[in-house]
Structures are given as C-alpha cells and as structure tokens.
Amino acid sequence: MLSALLLQSGYNATLVAIGAALLGFAAGMVGTFVNLRRRALVSDAMAHATLPGIGLGFLAMVALGGEGRFLPGLLAGAALTAALGLWAVQALTRTRLAEDAAIGAVLSTFYGAGIVILTVIQTLGAGKPAGLETVLLGSTAGMLEVDAITLAMGGALVLAVLAVLRRALVMTAFDPGHAAMMGVRTRAMDAALMLLTLTVVLLGLRVVGLILVVALLVIPAAAARLWSDRAGVVAVIAGIIGAVAGHVGAALSATVPDLPTGPVIVMLCFAAFALSLILSPKRGLLRRFAHAG
Amino acid sequence: MVDPIPLTTEPALAIRDLRVSYGANPVLDGVTASLARGAMTAIIGPNGAGKSTLLKAALGLIPATGGTALAFGKPVVQALPRIAYVPQRAAVDWDFPARALDVVLMGMYRRTGLLGRIGKAETAAAMDCLSRLGMADFATRQIGALSGGQQQRVFLARALAQGAEVYLLDEPFAGVDAATEAAIVTLLKSLRDEGRSIIAVHHDLSTVSAYFDRVLLLNRRTIAEGPVASTFRQEAVARTYGNQIATAIPA
Amino acid sequence: MLADFWGAEFVPLTLPPLVIATLAALTCALPGNFLILRRQAMLGDAMSHVVLPGIVAAYLLTGSAATPVMLASAMAAAALSALMIEGIRRLAGTDAGVAMGITFTTLFAAGVLLLEQSGASSVHLDVEHALYGNLEGLIWFDATGWASLLDPIALTGLPPEVAGLALVLSIVAGAMWLVWRPLVIATFDEGFARTAGIPVTLLSAGLVAVTALAAVAAFSAVGSILTIAMLICPPATARLMTDSLPAQVRLSLVFAAASAILGTLIAGYLPPLIGLPGTVSASGMIAVVSGGFLALAAVLGPHRRPRSA
Numbered sequence: 066m067l068s069a070l071l072l073q074s075g076y077n078a079t080l081v082a083i084g085a086a087l088l089g090f091a092a093g094m095v096g097t098f099v100n101l102r103r104r105a106l107v108s109d110a111m112a113h114a115t116l117p118g119i120g121l122g123f124l125a126m127v128a129l130g131g132e133g134r135f136l137p138g139l140l141a142g143a144a145l146t147a148a149l150g151l152w153a154v155q156a157l158t159r160t161r162l163a164e165d166a167a168i169g170a171v172l173s174t175f176y177g178a179g180i181v182i183l184t185v186i187q188t189l190g191a192g193k194p195a196g197l198e199t200v201l202l203g204s205t206a207g208m209l210e211v212d213a214i215t216l217a218m219g220g221a222l223v224l225a226v227l228a229v230l231r232r233a234l235v236m237t238a239f240d241p242g243h244a245a246m247m248g249v250r251t252r253a254m255d256a257a258l259m260l261l262t263l264t265v266v267l268l269g270l271r272v273v274g275l276i277l278v279v280a281l282l283v284i285p286a287a288a289a290r291l292w293s294d295r296a297g298v299v300a301v302i303a304g305i306i307g308a309v310a311g312h313v314g315a316a317l318s319a320t321v322p323d324l325p326t327g328p329v330i331v332m333l334c335f336a337a338f339a340l341s342l343i344l345s346p347k348r349g350l351l352r353r354f355a356h357a358g
Numbered sequence: 359m360v361d362p363i364p365l366t367t368e369p370a371l372a373i374r375d376l377r378v379s380y381g382a383n384p385v386l387d388g389v390t391a392s393l394a395r396g397a398m399t400a401i402i403g404p405n406g407a408g409k410s411t412l413l414k415a416a417l418g419l420i421p422a423t424g425g426t427a428l429a430f431g432k433p434v435v436q437a438l439p440r441i442a443y444v445p446q447r448a449a450v451d452w453d454f455p456a457r458a459l460d461v462v463l464m465g466m467y468r469r470t471g472l473l474g475r476i477g478k479a480e481t482a483a484a485m486d487c488l489s490r491l492g493m494a495d496f497a498t499r500q501i502g503a504l505s506g507g508q509q510q511r512v513f514l515a516r517a518l519a520q521g522a523e524v525y526l527l528d529e530p531f532a533g534v535d536a537a538t539e540a541a542i543v544t545l546l547k548s549l550r551d552e553g554r555s556i557i558a559v560h561h562d563l564s565t566v567s568a569y570f571d572r573v574l575l576l577n578r579r580t581i582a583e584g585p586v587a588s589t590f591r592q593e594a595v596a597r598t599y600g601n602q603i604a605t606a607i608p609a
Numbered sequence: 610m611l612a613d614f615w616g617a618e619f620v621p622l623t624l625p626p627l628v629i630a631t632l633a634a635l636t637c638a639l640p641g642n643f644l645i646l647r648r649q650a651m652l653g654d655a656m657s658h659v660v661l662p663g664i665v666a667a668y669l670l671t672g673s674a675a676t677p678v679m680l681a682s683a684m685a686a687a688a689l690s691a692l693m694i695e696g697i698r699r700l701a702g703t704d705a706g707v708a709m710g711i712t713f714t715t716l717f718a719a720g721v722l723l724l725e726q727s728g729a730s731s732v733h734l735d736v737e738h739a740l741y742g743n744l745e746g747l748i749w750f751d752a753t754g755w756a757s758l759l760d761p762i763a764l765t766g767l768p769p770e771v772a773g774l775a776l777v778l779s780i781v782a783g784a785m786w787l788v789w790r791p792l793v794i795a796t797f798d799e800g801f802a803r804t805a806g807i808p809v810t811l812l813s814a815g816l817v818a819v820t821a822l823a824a825v826a827a828f829s830a831v832g833s834i835l836t837i838a839m840l841i842c843p844p845a846t847a848r849l850m851t852d853s854l855p856a857q858v859r860l861s862l863v864f865a866a867a868s869a870i871l872g873t874l875i876a877g878y879l880p881p882l883i884g885l886p887g888t889v890s891a892s893g894m895i896a897v898v899s900g901g902f903l904a905l906a907a908v909l910g911p912h913r914r915p916r917s918a
Contacts, residue, residue, distance in 0.1 A: 098709035100456065100768075102374070105706040106651055111797065117705045119708060130840065153904075157845075160907050161915040170903050173838035177896025179890045180741055188850070188880065188887035200719060201740065236464050237879040240450050242419060246438055247467045250850055276740075280714035287697075287707050294500040296455045323725045336716040453702050 078319045081205045082312050085272050085330070089281060089311025090267045091220035093303035094227055096282035097289065098258055101238035101296065106165065107154060109279040110172040115266060117178025118142035118276060119200055123186060134197070136212070140267050147263055150175045150305045156347025203274030203327030205315050212271060216224045221259055227300075230257055235296045246321035272315065274327040281307055284334035291345035310334045366432040366438075369602035370395045370524040370555035371416060378408070378415045385411045385452040388425065393557050395524075395570055398550050400560040400586075404575035404599045410446065412576065413526050417443055427547075430525060442522035444587045446529045448513050453503035458512045460496040462487050465519030487515040490548075492541050507538030517573055518549075525549065528557040531565075543561060543569055566590055610867035621752035626744040626769050627873045630835070632774035633827035634895070637839035639781050640820045642858050645844045646796050651709050652817065653840035656824040657833040658713035659690040661685075662720030664829070669727050676773055680825055686786035687821030691714055691814075696754075742832020742892035744873070770830040777826040784819055789810060793854060835892040839865055843897035849903075849910030903906055 107138035122142025127133045150171050236244035237254040245251050269278035289302035314330030343350045367523045371393040378386040393399050401409050416427035428581050429437035460485040463553045488494045492512040531539045573590045575581035575598040582594045663686025690712050697708040751766030795802035795809045817914050827836045847860035866869050873897030
C-alpha cells in the first residue's frame with residue numbers, strides 16, 4: 066500500500082495515480098469557482114445527465130459496427146446529453162419553478178433515461194456492455210496509459226483556461242452587475258464555467274463516476290474556503306486537496322481489493338473537509354472552543 | 359451656497375423621455391433631464407418616485423420601454439468606461455473570499471484586463487483609494503467582516519478605483535454611520551473639485567443644501583431641475599411630494 | 610404480447626410493480642409539493658442518497674434485512690444527513706447547495722464502501738438495486754388471474770412492499786392532512802406564521818421527517834432515481850398547471866399515478882412491440898415519463914410563467 070502511494074507499484078498503477086492527482090487538482094480549482102457562483106447542484110445535475118449520452122454513444126457505436134466501449138465516443142455522447150440537461154435546467158428556471166426544483170427534475174429524468182438505455186443495452190446483449198456501469202461509481206481498474214494521458218491533457222487544458230479567465234470569473238461570481246459594467250462578458254463567463262465543469266465531469270467519469278464526481282468539485286473547494294479569504298489562494302488550496310485525495314484514493318483502490326475508486330476519493334475529500342473544519346484558523350472548531358474556554 | 363456650475367458642452371448624463379414600467383404600472387413616465395458636468399446633483403423625490411429606477415434604466419441595468427440616455431453625448435453603453443455606479447447596498451455574497459483590497463482591485467479591471475498582472479503599482483493605487491475613504495487600515499479584512507458603513511466605503515473605493523468621470527450613487531448615505539457619511543461627503547466634494555460629476559439619489563431633505571450643488575426633483579417625471587438655490591424651493595418640493603410640505607425648505 | 614395484457618400473466622407479473630410504483634409515487638409526491646414551494650427540492654435528492662448507508666449499516670449491525678429495521682435505520686440516516694447539512698452550513702458557512710453536495714456524496718460513498726468491504730453486497734444488497742430499484746422483481750407468485758384479488762390465501766402472498774407502502778402512504782397523507790393549515794401558512798410566510806404562534810421549526814422538521822419516511826419507503830421498493838423523480842417532477846408539473854395549492858396537490862397525485870402506471874406499462878410492453886428482446890427498467894421509464902409530463906407543462910402549462918414583480 067505504501068509502495069502504491071510512493072509510485073512504486075508498477076507502471077500502470079503509477080500512471081493512474083498521477084492521472085487522478087491531476088484530475089483532482091483541476092476539479093478542486095474549477096470547484097472553487099463553481100461554489101462561488103453557486104452552481105454546485107447544477108453541476109450535479111450535469112453529471113447525472115451524462116448517463117443517457119454514454120448509453121446512446123455505446124448504442125451508436127455498436128450500430129456503426131464498432132466495439133461500443135471506445136472512450137471518445139462515449140464521452141461525446143456524455144457531453145451531448147449533459148449539455149442538453151444544462152439547457153433543460155435553464156429552460157425550466159425560466160418558468161415559475163425555482164432552480165432547485167429544475168435541477169432535481171432534470172437530474173432524475175435524465176438519470177432515469179440513462180438507466181432505461183443501459184437496460185436496453187443489456188437486453189440487446191450487444192457489444193460488451195459489462196463495464197459500462199463503472200461510469201456510475203468509477204474504477205481505475207484496467208485504466209491504460211492513454212487514459213492517464215487524457216486526464217493529464219484535459220486537466221492541463223482546464224488549468225490553462227482558468228489561468229486566463231480567473232479574474233473575470235471571480236468578478237462575475239462576486240458582483241455580476243458590477244462585472245458587466247466593467248466590461249466583463251458575464252454570460253460568456255458563466256458559459257465558460259459550465260464548459261470547464263463539464264470537462265472535469267467527463268474526465269472524472271472514469272475515475273470517480275458520475276454519481277460522485279460533484280464531490281470532487283465541491284468538497285475540496287469548501288474545505289479550502291476555510292483556510293483563506295482570498296479567492297486565488299482558496300482555488301490553489303482546493304486544487305492541492307483534490308490532487309492529494311485523487312492520488313491517494315486511486316493508489317489505495319489499486320492495492321486494496323473491493324475498494325471502489327470513486328467512494329474512496331470522496332471519503333478522503335471529506336476527511337480533508339472535516340480536518341479543515343476543526344483546524345481552520347478563523348472558523349475552526351478548535352479556535353471556537355479556545356475562545357469559549 | 360456653491361454657485362451653480364455653468365453647463366459645459368455636453369452634460370454628464372442627458373436623459374430624454376425615459377420610460378420604464380413594471381407590468382402595467384409605469385414607474386418612469388417619460389423623464390427628461392440634463393445633469394450637469396462637474397456638479398454634485400441630488401435626485402430627490404418620494405418613495406416610489408422611480409429614483410433608483412432612473413439610475414438603473416439610464417445605465418441599461420433594467421430595460422427601458424422607451425427613451426434614451428446619453429453620457430457625454432454618447433449612448434451610455436459606449437460610455438460605460440467613464441461611469442462608476444454604486445448601488446444602494448451591493449447584493450453580494452458577504453461570505454465571498456475577497457478582502458477589502460481585492461474588492462477595490464476589481465475596480466481596475468479595465469486597466470489590468472484579462473491577462474494583466476496586478477503589480478505593486480495597482481496595489482498602491484487601490485490602497486490610495488481606500489485611504490481616501492479612511493479605510494486603509496482595513497485593507498486585508500474580509501469584506502463580510504466589516505460594518506455596513508465600512509462596506510459602503512469599500513464599494514465607493516472600488517468606484518473610485520475605476521477612475522470614472524461620472525459617479526452614479528444610489529442613496530450613498532442610507533443606513534451608514536456619521537463617520538462614513540462625513541468621509542463620503544468629503545470624497546464626493548473633492549471629486550467634484552477635480553471636475554468630475556456626481557449624481558446621487560438622496561432622501562434626506564435636510565442635507566440637500568449642504569451637500570449638493572444641483573437638484574433633480576422627480577416623481578415619475580421630472581418636476582424641476584436646476585441649482586439648489588433656485589430649484590430646491592418649498593413650492594417645487596411640495597409638488598414633488600404631493601402635499602406633504604417640508605417646513606425646513608425656503609419658500 | 611398484447612393478448613397477455615388481461616390474461617393470467619398480467620396479474621402476477623405486472624400488477625404488483627404497477628401498484629407498488631403507484632403507491633410509491635403518491636407517497637413521494639405529497640410532501641414533494643411543499644419541498645418545491647419551500648425551495649427544498651434537493652432535500653429529497655439528499656434523502657434518497659443517504660438511505661443506502663443507513664440500510665447497509667443496519668444490516669451489518671443487526672444482520673437483519675427485515676423491513677422495520679431497514680425503515681428505522683434509513684430514517685436515522687436521513688436524520689443524520691439533515692443534521693450534517695445544517696451543521697456544515699452553520700460551522701463552515703457554506704451555502705445550502707454546497708452543504709447538501711458534501712453531505713449526500715459523502716454518506717453515499719460511505720454506504721458503497723461499507724457494502725463492498727463487508728461483503729454484504731453478495732448477500733442481500735447491492736449498489737445497482739439501490740440505484741435502479743427492483744420493481745420488476747416484485748412479483749405475486751400466488752396469483753393466477755384477476756380472481757386472485759378476491760382470494761384471501763393468494764392475497765397473503767402479495768409482495769410485502771404493497772402493504773408497507775400503503776401503510777406509509779396513509780401515514781404521510783394523514784400527517785399532511787393534520788397540519789395542512791399551519792403548514793400552508795408557514796410555507797407562504799414564515800415570519801407571519803411565527804408571530805401567529807405556529808411552531809415553524811417543528812413543522813419544518815416534521816416535513817423533513819415525512820419526506821424521509823416517504824423516501825425510505827419508496828427507496829426500498831423502487832430505488833433512488835424514482836424516489837427523486839417522484840418527489841420533484843409531479844409536484845413541479847402541477848405547479849405549472851394551477852395557482853391553487855389544493856389543486857396543485859391533487860394534480861400532483863394525478864401526474865404521479867399516471868407516470869407510475871404509464872411508465873410501468875411502457876417499460877414492460879413497448880420493447881417487445883418494437884422488437885427488442887426483454888424489457889427495460891421500469892423505474893427509469895417512470896422517471897422519464899414524469900419528466901416528459903414536466904416538459905409538456907413547461908411548454909404548455911397555463912401557469913408556467915413566473916409572476917413579474
């Protein structure tokens with residue numbers, strides 16, 4: 066187990082652990098902006114809305130005579146229905162429904178559609194359906210070099226875009242009215258944030274799974290907020306927490322049997338959050354007790 | 359009283375026949391006004407007269423159903439870099455990870471731009487804006503940890519950092535402490551003395567004469583506009599406020 | 610295939626899932642109406658995620674998978690999650706969305722880990738059932754046809770979920786009926802309700818408890834997706850159709866039942882009709898149908914537009 070953490074347990078496991086760390090870093094950084102813009106639950110709906118797309122992508126590829134589990138094809142389908150889900154949330158909030166109802170409705174409907182499509186695939190016995198369920202809770206088992214490279218490149222792309230847009234994103238989240246008057250295109254910034262989130266969700270499908278990927282966005286960012294009052298610093302701390310959780314989680318899951326990757330990473334994120342809640346210099350429980358006592 | 363400042367070439371804000379309605383109710387019923395450059399103008403009127411709406415509609419923050427608003431002779435959208443707006447109370451998440459200094463730095467976005475780095479010069483300029491409002495000692499406080507008056511001063515410092523030529527303020531003195539009110543008045547007067555234009559929604563009739571040069575009396579439409587000495591009169595104010603006559607006002 | 614519709618296969622194989630899905634849908638839709646008005650829709654989402662760890666923990670502690678044990682433990686998990694959400698909000702100062710996101714992902718992850726590590730997954734529970742539900746598995750072995758509905762011996766062989774959900778539905782409906790007036794007032798204007806002497810906090814806690822009860826009961830029969838869908842979609846649809854709260858509640862029950870019935874029938878009978886072997890997930894299809902109703906209402910509903918200020 067220690068050897069896995071120290072990157073000494075074989076080429077593939079090492080690659081996977083590095084890939085998960087990069088994913089965690091990107092997710093923590095993006096999650097900071099997601100939390101500040103109050104889009105945590107929207108990103109959850111988006112993650113659940115990838116499921117029908119994954120199924121449809123699989124069916125489409127089988128229909129075209131392919132193997133069905135070709136990852137770019139699955140991701141393309143996932144991106145498509147996730148975007149559709151996001152659009153549906155926005156369309157529903159233009160009615161009198163509040164955003165939370167729109168999110169819940171889209172999440173459950175799209176997820177239900179995904180389950181229906183998965184059962185269609187099962188009954189067809191087409192392609193190799195086994196393993197498609199790993200997108201629900203994530204699994205690094207059987208991940209290849211190319212998967213790790215995809216994670217690394219995707220994560221790097223996300224970080225590059227964030228580096229450029231960070232100030233405009235912070236201003237949009239803090240005071241959209243003022244940001245618009247200062248020449249920030251706030252709608253474009255919101256769209257960019259959703260695209261970044263979607264990228265993290267797609268990258269995270271394989272590792273954390275669509276049910277729990279929102280945790281990798283939200284929890285490190287919430288933990289990091291307890292350590293600093295500066296948005297930039299919060300984002301970096303969130304990235305580090307996400308990276309450590311991703312790395313350690315993937316390594317543990319690779320060495321200990323019956324330890325699904327996604328849930329392990331989520332528990333590690335929560336451990337970081339709980340520690341932050343106790344130790345944080347401003348809001349920490351320790352400090353509060355010290356003051357009370 | 360300060361002498362009325364003569365109108366220069368273009369008014370700071372020229373509003374023509376501006377109309378806004380919420381549903382079927384007109385809030386602004388064809389407001390026309392020309393607000394002078396280099397002056398401090400108070401917009402006064404009773405509750406529901408459309409004072410805040412006038413500022414927001416002129417800035418394009420809420421849709422107008424008719425009319426135009428020009429700043430320095432250009433449509434407001436094109437003149438936005440020369441305008442700073444301070445809402446009555448910023449509707450922000452007070453728990454946001456931003457310190458007073460960070461908020462003021464947001465006022466410099468036009469100068470620093472997308473990729474621009476915030477260097478020593480920008481930080482020094484932002485600190486200067488905070489000092490002008492007596493807030494230098496609070497620069498590293500998280501924005502939510504400040505009192506209401508202090509927060510208002512930080513948002514004014516952010517407007518100051520914009521280096522605008524016209525400042526639109528929505529009730530800058532509402533709910534602030536006396537120290538804040540004094541700091542804000544001093545700042546606004548010094549901005550005016552630098553040749554900038556101040557337009558503020560104001561509700562305290564007793565301080566109009568002390569603070570402002572010009573006044574716009576508004577009740578869904580323009581009742582009167584002009585120098586305080588000649589315009590802020592009992593008769594006009596009574597017309598603005600219906601029949602509630604303010605005895606503090608010269609006849 | 611259609612010939613079977615009224616024949617001997619319908620009653621043992623299709624009728625029980627149909628009835629169970631309908632009962633679960635009605636049970637969830639009732640409190641869902643208030644969750645939506647109070648902007649607490651995601652509470653339903655959170656509840657249905659945390660049922661899993663509750664059930665797993667109880668199974669590991671007691672070794673029993675009896676319904677009352679499951680219900681009690683899931684209720685305890687729901688209570689724990691409500692406390693966690695509130696605690697995180699207060700202590701960490703996050704907004705409600707983040708607090709819920711943290712709570713339900715963490716508890717769900719804990720449930721999955723417990724399940725996988727304990728080996729309980731191979732015995733009685735598995736993650737897939739938690740997510741998909743197992744409506745199709747709820748069949749009535751003793752039934753031979755419609756006549757069995759009048760046969761007291763055959764009736765004892767009904768899946769226990771039928772009686773369980775019927776009981777929970779009557780409890781939920783009774784509770785809502787009892788506190789209807791104060792609940793409506795507290796939902797509309799909490800401040801006024803407080804001054805009028807209505808125990809607002811108690812009512813809120815009660816609503817959470819009723820939601821949890823509905824979610825728990827529905828979860829074990831139909832899985833978590835359908836639970837979320839039924840808590841939110843039918844009341845949301847009804848909200849776009851009427852301005853009157855009593856009418857909204859009644860309509861939500863109609864949409865809930867219609868989604869359950871149509872969804873079950875489509876899942877069971879449509880795939881063979883279009884030449885697919887076997888059937889598709891009934892829970893998933895019910896969620897899709899309820900979402901379809903909502904989409905229609907969002908486009909056509911007479912009260913779909915927000916009131917302008």
